[in-house]
Amino acid sequence: MKRIILIGKTSCGKTTLCQKFHGESIEYQKTQAVNTYEDAIDTPGEYIENRFYYKALVVTAADADVIGLVQDCTEEDSFFPPAFGSIFPKTTIGIITKSDLAKTADDLERAKQNLLNAGAEEIFITSVMTGEGIDELRSYLELEQEEVL
Numbered sequence: 001m002k003r004i005i006l007i008g009k010t011s012c013g014k015t016t017l018c019q020k021f022h023g024e025s026i027e028y029q030k031t032q033a034v035n036t037y038e039d040a041i042d043t044p045g046e047y048i049e050n051r052f053y054y055k056a057l058v059v060t061a062a063d064a065d066v067i068g069l070v071q072d073c074t075e076e077d078s079f080f081p082p083a084f085g086s087i088f089p090k091t092t093i094g095i096i097t098k099s100d101l102a103k104t105a106d107d108l109e110r111a112k113q114n115l116l117n118a119g120a121e122e123i124f125i126t127s128v129m130t131g132e133g134i135d136e137l138r139s140y141l142e143l144e145q146e147e148v149l
Helices: 014-021 051-061 105-118 134-148
Strands: 004-007 040-042 066-072 091-097 122-125
Touching: 004 014, 004 051, 014 040, 014 091, 014 134, 066 105, 091 105, 105 122, 122 134
Parallel strands: 004 040, 004 066, 066 091, 091 122
Antiparallel strands: none
């Protein structure tokens, strides 16, 4: 599987996605520093919330194969500037989290538009609680690896 870096605001679900991918129990855990897994890099939300830390994202992304921009569908705002993904010379995907908490289809559409505006080339709608989209995201990352070989 390709290694993905997860970038998104605090509490958007980056750590929970990592826990799900690696068969760990799902529990809230505030990410204080960059956490690395075999096939994922979990970044603190403050790295996207404060432009001063963009440089840290660029440096950390050097160890990733895919850039994953993570957007909680229950959040109305996005911290991703337009074309943010273009600062990385890698494939950029969008991951919508907490789809089970969406009140309307507009919540999902807004999150999708935020990610597309940020430069995501493909969008995955996920829910760790229901399992929605997790297998599709994992398959995408595995397929990406096969295409490189």
